[in-house]
Amino acid sequence: MKHEITLTINGQSVTAEVDSRLLLVHFIRENLDLTGTHIGCDTSNCGACTILLNGKSVKSCTYLAVRADGAEITTIEGIAAEGTNHPIQQGFHDQHGLHCGFCTPGMIMRSIDLLNNNPNPTEEEIRWGISGNLCRCTGYNNIVKSIRQAAEEMQKEKETTV
Numbered sequence: 001m002k003h004e005i006t007l008t009i010n011g012q013s014v015t016a017e018v019d020s021r022l023l024l025v026h027f028i029r030e031n032l033d034l035t036g037t038h039i040g041c042d043t044s045n046c047g048a049c050t051i052l053l054n055g056k057s058v059k060s061c062t063y064l065a066v067r068a069d070g071a072e073i074t075t076i077e078g079i080a081a082e083g084t085n086h087p088i089q090q091g092f093h094d095q096h097g098l099h100c101g102f103c104t105p106g107m108i109m110r111s112i113d114l115l116n117n118n119p120n121p122t123e124e125e126i127r128w129g130i131s132g133n134l135c136r137c138t139g140y141n142n143i144v145k146s147i148r149q150a151a152e153e154m155q156k157e158k159e160t161t162v
Contacts, residue, residue, distance in 0.1 A: 001019070001020045002017050002018065002019060002020070003017070003018055003019075003020055003066045003069070004016070004017050004018075005017075005018055005065060005066060005068065005069040005070075006069065006070065007068050007069060007070065007071045007072070007073055008071070008072045008073065009028070009032060009034070009072075009073045009074075009075065009078070010034070010073070010074060010075060010077055010078025011078060014032065016031055018031070018065045018066060020064070020066055021064070022064065022065045022066075023060065023061060023062070023063065023064060023065065024051075024058075024060040024061075024063040024064065024065045024067075024068055025037055025039055025049045025060040025061045025063075026039075026065075027065040027068075028051065028060060028073075028075060034075050034077050036075055036076035036077050036105045037049055037050075037051055037060060037075050037076065037105060037106075038102055038103075038105060038106065039061060040061075040102070040103075040106075040134075041061070042061050042062075043061070043062070044059040044061055044062040045134070046103070046106075046133070046134045047059060047103065047106045047107070047110060047132050047133030047134060048102060048103055048105070048106040048133075048134075049061040049106060050105075050106035050107075050109040050110050050133060051073055051074065051075050051109055052073065052074040052075075052109055052112065052113060053068065053071050053072075053073055054071055054072055055072075055113070055116065056113055057109055057110045057112070057113035057114075059106075059132075074109075075105075075109075076105035076108060076109060079108070079109075079112065086108070086112070086150075087149075087150040087153040087154050087157070088108050088111050088112060088115070088146065088147065088150040089108060090149075090150070090153070091145075091146035091147060091148075091149035091150035091153070092104060092107075092108065092143075092146040094146070094149060095142050095145040095146040095149055096142045097138065097142045097143045097145065097146030097147075098137075098138065098142075098143075099135075099137035099138050100136075100137050103133060103134060103135045103136070103137075106133050107130060107133045107135065107143060110129070110130055110132065110133045111129075111130065111146075111147045111150065114126070114129035114130065114147070115147070115150060115151055115154060119151060119154065119155060119158070120151055120155065121147075121151060123144055123148070126144050126147050126148065127140065127144060130143065130147070
């Protein structure tokens, strides 16, 4: 069965006809050609497919596209202005928070949600906050440092705009 959906993705309004069984990750990657959202496990265990849906991190590999009708979605491609890095992207760069990079988009999207809800997390809160996103390369220490750096930078940015 086909359904027409309209959503906003990375600030752009999109209307499309989708099959009722189409997963959101496939809609994002195949219909919209936004391939930064990765497919890892297809079971919501790894978190490589994490996006922001109405500001909350969601694993898009088990979320139906029809459920996203009317939603605002942000993917890794939409978190920073052209030619700039989001503070979390910069943290991952500066603190060497990635190796192969496969988990990185999902880890960054989950970290944005984490820092939006807890702008100054402890190391333990960071580790708990990203526990649903798996990395097979890094051992997480540099990922935690990356998120810590981003939290500090985002706090500085917030203080200068107030």
